[in-house]
Amino acid sequence: MTIHLDFSGYCTANQRHTYKGATSKKTVFPAFWAVMQHPTLGYILFDAGYSTHFFDATKSFPNILYRWLMPVFFDDKNSVKKKLKNTYNIDIQDIKYIIISHFHGDHLGGLPDFQHATYICSRRAYEHIHNFSNFWAFRKAYLKKLLPQNMAQRTLYIEDMPTTTHEILGKMHHWQAADLQFLPLGGHCKGQIGVLLDSKGGDETGKILLAADAAWDFFSIKNNAPPPSIIRFFIDNYKELVQNIQKLYHYHKAYPDTKIIVSHCKTTLEKYFKIP
Numbered sequence: 001m002t003i004h005l006d007f008s009g010y011c012t013a014n015q016r017h018t019y020k021g022a023t024s025k026k027t028v029f030p031a032f033w034a035v036m037q038h039p040t041l042g043y044i045l046f047d048a049g050y051s052t053h054f055f056d057a058t059k060s061f062p063n064i065l066y067r068w069l070m071p072v073f074f075d076d077k078n079s080v081k082k083k084l085k086n087t088y089n090i091d092i093q094d095i096k097y098i099i100i101s102h103f104h105g106d107h108l109g110g111l112p113d114f115q116h117a118t119y120i121c122s123r124r125a126y127e128h129i130h131n132f133s134n135f136w137a138f139r140k141a142y143l144k145k146l147l148p149q150n151m152a153q154r155t156l157y158i159e160d161m162p163t164t165t166h167e168i169l170g171k172m173h174h175w176q177a178a179d180l181q182f183l184p185l186g187g188h189c190k191g192q193i194g195v196l197l198d199s200k201g202g203d204e205t206g207k208i209l210l211a212a213d214a215a216w217d218f219f220s221i222k223n224n225a226p227p228p229s230i231i232r233f234f235i236d237n238y239k240e241l242v243q244n245i246q247k248l249y250h251y252h253k254a255y256p257d258t259k260i261i262v263s264h265c266k267t268t269l270e271k272y273f274k275i276p
């Protein structure tokens with residue numbers, strides 16, 4: 001398997017919310033995604049960045065509040081669909097699977113462009129969003145409009161995969177066909193997942209842990225420094241978030257060679273692409 005790391009659009013946020021003690025200044029949160037090429041399964045996408053669909057889904061109330069609360073910067077030439085074609089020469093129909101770390105707009109935006117892919121996510125996350133009306137989904141920062149009607153028929157749930165137990169990370173779900181290990185990383189969002197893989201080439205080689213929004217900055221994991229508790233109003237479960245950061249801190253100490261990539265960490269990601 002090989003991997004390329006990229007992003008489609010970004011929003012801005014205050015750095016002081018990313019970890020306790022961070023200075024108050026505006027920072028950029030790139031909408032990260034990754035594309036993996038598996039030798040037999042083909043291309044697997046991890047998340048899908050912002051897109052024009054995100055703007056369509058946030059045109060009217062209440063979803064327009066997203067854009068007021070968090071300004072989003074996006075140019076259509078940088079959508080996951082166009083970058084796949086123009087940068088990596090990958091056609092949309094060649095994306096066979098899309099791993100959805102969680103159901104926030106900055107991770108789902110490009111989803112409607114992939115009509116034939118099979119999704120992989122946690123049942124916990126999917127059922128949680130599925131049970132909300134559009135309005136209540138908005139309260140949790142979910143954009144249901146970005147999900148297809150036949151989502152349930154097109155989804156593999158990690159909970160249905162065989163499990164193993166990692167001595168630090170705990171319960172992992174093994175997608176045997178792709179040899180990918182999924183791990184629950186709730187807190188930021190109910191049912192959020194990360195993925196552990198072994199890359200043989202592309203932008204990074206060796207063990208990689210794509211940890212989604214388990215933290216907003218790798219600094220949090222490296223120093224066991226969770227975000228300030230004020231952010232509990234914007235996330236699903238602050239206690240679970242803190243526990244998962246601690247778990248990743250111990251994992252990083254024990255396995256420093258595994259590259260942990262959190263989706264919006266500018267410091268980590270600017271090694272792979274230019275961030276505004």
Ligand SMILES: [Zn+2]
Binds near residue numbers: 104106107213
């Ligand atoms: Zn995010």
